[in-house]
Amino acid sequence: ICDQGGECDLQDITMAYGKGTSRLDEHKRVVPKKHFGPLIETAMNRCIHCTRCVRFLSDVAGTNELGGIGRGENVEISTYIKRHISSELSGNIIDLCPVGALTSKPYSFTARPWELSHCETIDVLDAVGSAIRVDYRGPEVMRILPRLSEEVNEEWISDKTRFAYDGLKVQRLDRPYIKKDGKLAPVDWNEALTVAAKKLKNTKSNKIAAIAGDLADCESMLLLKEVMQKLGSGNIDCRQDGAKLIPSNRGSYVFNTTTQGIENADLCLLINTNPRIEAPIINVRLRKRYLQGNFPIASVGPNIEYLYHVEKLGDNPDVLSKIANGNHKFCELLVAAQNPMLIIGQDALIRDDSESILILAGKIAEKFNMVRDDWNGFNMLHKAAARVGGLDVGFVPEKGGKDTNQILEHTEGSKIEVIYLLGADEIDTSKLENTFVIYQGHHGDKGAHVADVILPGAAYTEKYATYVNTEGRVQRTNLAVFPPGEAKEDWLIIKNLSQYLDLSLPYDSLFDVRKKLDTIGPQFRNADQVVKNTWVPISNDGISLSNTPFTLKECNFYMTDSISRASKIMADCTKAFYEHAS
Numbered sequence: 001i002c003d004q005g006g007e008c009d010l011q012d013i014t015m016a017y018g019k020g021t022s023r024l025d026e027h028k029r030v031v032p033k034k035h036f037g038p039l040i041e042t043a044m045n046r047c048i049h050c051t052r053c054v055r056f057l058s059d060v061a062g063t064n065e066l067g068g069i070g071r072g073e074n075v076e077i078s079t080y081i082k083r084h085i086s087s088e089l090s091g092n093i094i095d096l097c098p099v100g101a102l103t104s105k106p107y108s109f110t111a112r113p114w115e116l117s118h119c120e121t122i123d124v125l126d127a128v129g130s131a132i133r134v135d136y137r138g139p140e141v142m143r144i145l146p147r148l149s150e151e152v153n154e155e156w157i158s159d160k161t162r163f164a165y166d167g168l169k170v171q172r173l174d175r176p177y178i179k180k181d182g183k184l185a186p187v188d189w190n191e192a193l194t195v196a197a198k199k200l201k202n203t204k205s206n207k208i209a210a211i212a213g214d215l216a217d218c219e220s221m222l223l224l225k226e227v228m229q230k231l232g233s234g235n236i237d238c239r240q241d242g243a244k245l246i247p248s249n250r251g252s253y254v255f256n257t258t259t260q261g262i263e264n265a266d267l268c269l270l271i272n273t274n275p276r277i278e279a280p281i282i283n284v285r286l287r288k289r290y291l292q293g294n295f296p297i298a299s300v301g302p303n304i305e306y307l308y309h310v311e312k313l314g315d316n317p318d319v320l321s322k323i324a325n326g327n328h329k330f331c332e333l334l335v336a337a338q339n340p341m342l343i344i345g346q347d348a349l350i351r352d353d354s355e356s357i358l359i360l361a362g363k364i365a366e367k368f369n370m371v372r373d374d375w376n377g378f379n380m381l382h383k384a385a386a387r388v389g390g391l392d393v394g395f396v397p398e399k400g401g402k403d404t405n406q407i408l409e410h411t412e413g414s415k416i417e418v419i420y421l422l423g424a425d426e427i428d429t430s431k432l433e434n435t436f437v438i439y440q441g442h443h444g445d446k447g448a449h450v451a452d453v454i455l456p457g458a459a460y461t462e463k464y465a466t467y468v469n470t471e472g473r474v475q476r477t478n479l480a481v482f483p484p485g486e487a488k489e490d491w492l493i494i495k496n497l498s499q500y501l502d503l504s505l506p507y508d509s510l511f512d513v514r515k516k517l518d519t520i521g522p523q524f525r526n527a528d529q530v531v532k533n534t535w536v537p538i539s540n541d542g543i544s545l546s547n548t549p550f551t552l553k554e555c556n557f558y559m560t561d562s563i564s565r566a567s568k569i570m571a572d573c574t575k576a577f578y579e580h581a582s
Contacts, residue, residue: 002100031045036090039573040102044077050098059291089280123161138481144163160570166568172487173443176189176486179452207417210228211407213447220422234399238387240384242404252536254380256376260285262282264339265339267341273345342370344381346382347550359539381470388469389468417436420438440456463489466517468523
């Protein structure tokens with residue numbers, strides 16, 4: 001029995017052209033089963049030594065973890081030192097294998113291809129927005145596969161995108177809850193919305209706040225913003241990590257070069273970022289361009305291992321100041337480059353001197369001709385799918401309003417009495433002990449643990465929703481399966497809450513909400529395209545750099561959000577990763 005049955009190249013060719021009996025007279029080779037980790041199931045007796053998997057890990061992923069060992073009829077495809085494959089893109093070799101030698105271990109013998117329905121959508125577990133196909137049977141997501149998208153992910157997806165789907169089945173919020181006597185108790189929608197609305201109505205507007213999480217969609221952020229405005233509160237923010245981005249300057253917070261445009265660059269400066277972890281698909285493009293030659297890459301940040309040669313310029317922010325002033329040896333390469341680009345990581349913008357770093361990056365871009373009519377090499381690399389969309393719809397503090405860090409500081413001092421968390425799980429929830437928390441989300445994660453009212457929402461495979469990826473490309477998810485239990489689409493929950501608050505929002509359907517989005521900017525009227533941004537010089541309010549070296553926030557690639565944290569497969573990957581590292 002082979003798990004590749006029904007979608008196997010060899011099976012199709014044999015059915016079309018093969019004989020009914022084998023022509024092999026010699027003894028058949030027997031190759032023992034190999035352990036490639038928690039994601040890849042092996043049956044090496046079927047291997048035809050095409051070396052697609054070897055070449056993918058060598059040429060595309062850059063980890064060189066597979067190869068041919070032995071000689072003649074004893075050749076086997078194997079890891080060199082019998083360790084599992086650690087690449088963040090390892091699942092792609094399952095798609096590349098033309099026979100059943102490499103198959104998906106989590107998916108093994110759970111379904112046959114002809115039993116599954118398909119839904120074309122996008123991934124939201126990072127900010128790249130990879131094109132994917134969700135295969136489902138009844139109410140259950142069975143697997144996730146890549147879709148061809150030359151502009152974004154070509155035909156690759158990361159292991160988190162591919163395998164975290166089992167997190168959609170567990171730890172789900174499937175009904176509303178209210179905290180009674182210190183414990184959460186299930187209630188109906190009417191009671192939950194009544195309690196939430198009563199608390200919001202009876203609280204002064206300046207003591208109400210809202211934070212949007214990394215998986216929030218544009219429609220729900222737009223409606224929550226309008227509800228907060230009608231309540232009179234400007235304390236809203238979509239930047240859970242407190243990154244000092246400039247909401248009024250779109251060209252300063254998107255990946256202007258575009259993922260596909262990396263192939264036209266001839267120099268890259270990385271500023272406190274590790275694309276391998278933050279955006280593996282963009283890292284693949286950087287490596288692809290590097291292998292073509294004439295593409296020097298330099299890094300200002302901590303000393304980490306890249307999958308291509310990177311010149312380390314140092315980890316002190318002062319290096320950026322020297323480059324901006326033309327006093328660094330790297331300036332010679334910048335001057336000679338025709339299409340230089342720089343990439344700023346989010347961890348560079350959560351420092352005390354992040355505003356100065358952003359100003360210096362802008363000065364470097366302007367000084368070395370990175371920004372002109374036919375080229376824009378200024379790039380912000382986001383980690384969260386909701387970040388650019390939140391900035392686009394204006395889910396940021398209004399004049400006099402508080403940002404995420406200020407909101408959390410004021411909750412500790414009881415100056416914020418009610419906080420609405422729209423899937424916000426990456427904040428310090430220990431500061432919310434004295435605050436009434438309304439949590440809207442789809443998993444029982446950190447935010448739900450401190451909630452007084454829980455409003456169950458829908459995950460990205462369960463709704464029609466709009467996201468904006470790190471390039472500024474507007475993308476839309478499609479509904480594959482329905483939300484569990486009594487959970488609803490997020491925009492509809494906020495619309496219903498507004499009625500309990502006696503606030504009139506002029507939206508009766510998702511179409512009405514999207515018509516409103518279309519009025520916000522041209523990007524929403526041009527879905528699946530990248531709208532060119534006019535470069536606006538970043539205002540120079542004085543530069544004050546810290547002597548603290550750049551650091552990267554410690555991050556487990558396999559568990560970055562509520563879905564992947566609930567995934568047993570991602571837990572197995574985490575365990576295998578740390579065993580491999582030790």
